[in-house]
Amino acid sequence: MTPALELHDVSVCFRDTSLRHRTLKQALADLFGRRRPAVIAALDHVSLTIGEGQSVGIIGRNGAGKSTLLRVFGQIIIPNRGRLVAHRRVVSLLSLGVGFHPEMTGRENCYLVGTLLGFTPAETTARLPHIAEFAEVTEFLDTPVKNYSTGMHARLAFSLATEVEPEVLLLDEILSVGDEFFQKKSQARLQQLMRRGTTTIIVSHNLDYLVAQCSRLIWLDQGKLVADGPATEVARAYREHQGRSVGAAGA
Amino acid sequence: MPAPDECHDSRRRHGTKLTNGLECSALQTQHIFLLLHTRDLVRLRFRGAALGLAWNILQPALYLLLFGLVFAVVNRSSYADFVVYLFAGLVPWRFFDQTCSAMINSIVASSVFTRGFRVPYFYFPASELGAQFVDFFASFVTLLALLSLFKTPWHPQMLILPLSVLVWVLITAGAGFCLAVIYVFFRDIQPIVQMGLMMALFSSNIFFKADILSGRAGHIWLTVNPVCYWAALFQKPIYYGVWPLPLDWGVSLASALVLLLLGTVLYRTLRHKFYFYF
Numbered sequence: 001m002t003p004a005l006e007l008h009d010v011s012v013c014f015r016d017t018s019l020r021h022r023t024l025k026q027a028l029a030d031l032f033g034r035r036r037p038a039v040i041a042a043l044d045h046v047s048l049t050i051g052e053g054q055s056v057g058i059i060g061r062n063g064a065g066k067s068t069l070l071r072v073f074g075q076i077i078i079p080n081r082g083r084l085v086a087h088r089r090v091v092s093l094l095s096l097g098v099g100f101h102p103e104m105t106g107r108e109n110c111y112l113v114g115t116l117l118g119f120t121p122a123e124t125t126a127r128l129p130h131i132a133e134f135a136e137v138t139e140f141l142d143t144p145v146k147n148y149s150t151g152m153h154a155r156l157a158f159s160l161a162t163e164v165e166p167e168v169l170l171l172d173e174i175l176s177v178g179d180e181f182f183q184k185k186s187q188a189r190l191q192q193l194m195r196r197g198t199t200t201i202i203v204s205h206n207l208d209y210l211v212a213q214c215s216r217l218i219w220l221d222q223g224k225l226v227a228d229g230p231a232t233e234v235a236r237a238y239r240e241h242q243g244r245s246v247g248a249a250g251a
Numbered sequence: 252m253p254a255p256d257e258c259h260d261s262r263r264r265h266g267t268k269l270t271n272g273l274e275c276s277a278l279q280t281q282h283i284f285l286l287l288h289t290r291d292l293v294r295l296r297f298r299g300a301a302l303g304l305a306w307n308i309l310q311p312a313l314y315l316l317l318f319g320l321v322f323a324v325v326n327r328s329s330y331a332d333f334v335v336y337l338f339a340g341l342v343p344w345r346f347f348d349q350t351c352s353a354m355i356n357s358i359v360a361s362s363v364f365t366r367g368f369r370v371p372y373f374y375f376p377a378s379e380l381g382a383q384f385v386d387f388f389a390s391f392v393t394l395l396a397l398l399s400l401f402k403t404p405w406h407p408q409m410l411i412l413p414l415s416v417l418v419w420v421l422i423t424a425g426a427g428f429c430l431a432v433i434y435v436f437f438r439d440i441q442p443i444v445q446m447g448l449m450m451a452l453f454s455s456n457i458f459f460k461a462d463i464l465s466g467r468a469g470h471i472w473l474t475v476n477p478v479c480y481w482a483a484l485f486q487k488p489i490y491y492g493v494w495p496l497p498l499d500w501g502v503s504l505a506s507a508l509v510l511l512l513l514g515t516v517l518y519r520t521l522r523h524k525f526y527f528y529f
Binding site for chain 2: 015104117
């Protein structure tokens, strides 16, 4: 297996104070109250390798560290410990509302985000008609993004990110947004990218979707790697665990 | 498998290594992002305004003329004379004040991009600095136009002004970067900063001439207040027609150096924590 991304003993920790928007007032109160902030491990000594062309799903409960792991792959979060080695260019499509400046128009955002995805302005100009056409926003391209519907926003983000023909594509629940027609259209494009050898890493709570799309599943719980293997096997183990947890909670 | 590229990545020490020339290719287009973002910030400020970019000239002109009128009365000076004195100090101060106010929120506001893409955080305060410099340039042009309007003599010492502008930009960049980093962690500092800026302005000799102070304490204060030395880089060539003293340059450059150094240290030490405070 030729690796596209490698994680070596990666840990990501943050203080609980960051969750409640720390202020100078709170900091002084903590200092004089001698309250020591708790450290939360979002990822705890995770090591794994993603091979070129693999389609990988990441599963786990809320707060398990799925999105953090995706953001480490996308080099958006810098690990406190361990290291990421990226052999291929990563394009992230992480969540709605991220990546587009709400006051700027769709066109301006395409040029801006295009540069972050590796396009020069000339390349964006050449590809813009196709991007807008796929996203079905051609007539709204000069409207500020804040006036877009959720679906329009998702369509434009997806269209732009997949136009790059990324070597590694990171997706965080974003395909569940938009109408049924767009979901089918985007899944068709995603499958096209997979056939061409794009490495895909998807975070989703839709286990059936992940089993259908991915050959490998990674199961995280409280920042720790619980299982990593063929999609059907990990999905079965995860369902059994979920069943036991629900049963124990109901008893 | 491609061999790891030797392209330097500042994040490598923090646990990320990109191979196969990926870092270099990303940087090639990321600097275009900086330019586009700066341009868009300038456009956004005046989008929808009836006079559009003309506000870049009109806004500082109206602001300066109104302040000139009020403080000429306070200083018991002739309007034309006092306006030139006031403008010489107020034009760079306004740049400093407005840029600090814009830069303070820039890293937090950048989360729409930085939560989804790998882009250096410092691009966003830098974009704000660039966008505000457009205003500074417009104010500077307005200042020169008003000098002609009030028939103020053009001193040869004014040729030093581009250097004065550069020093003010460095001071502003340093202060703005420090504030932008601190604001990520302490969101309640904005009113404190605004109050500090106002106090710094009114305790300097930008709004009043030093000769209206009667007490010794006032004169000592003006001697230890660095803002007076910064202002001298504009006031002396424009109003007094003399070269700024080496002490003026020394204090101003030292202020810029200290602020830039502090901003760089804060940014490099704390940037890996930014994400968790958005």
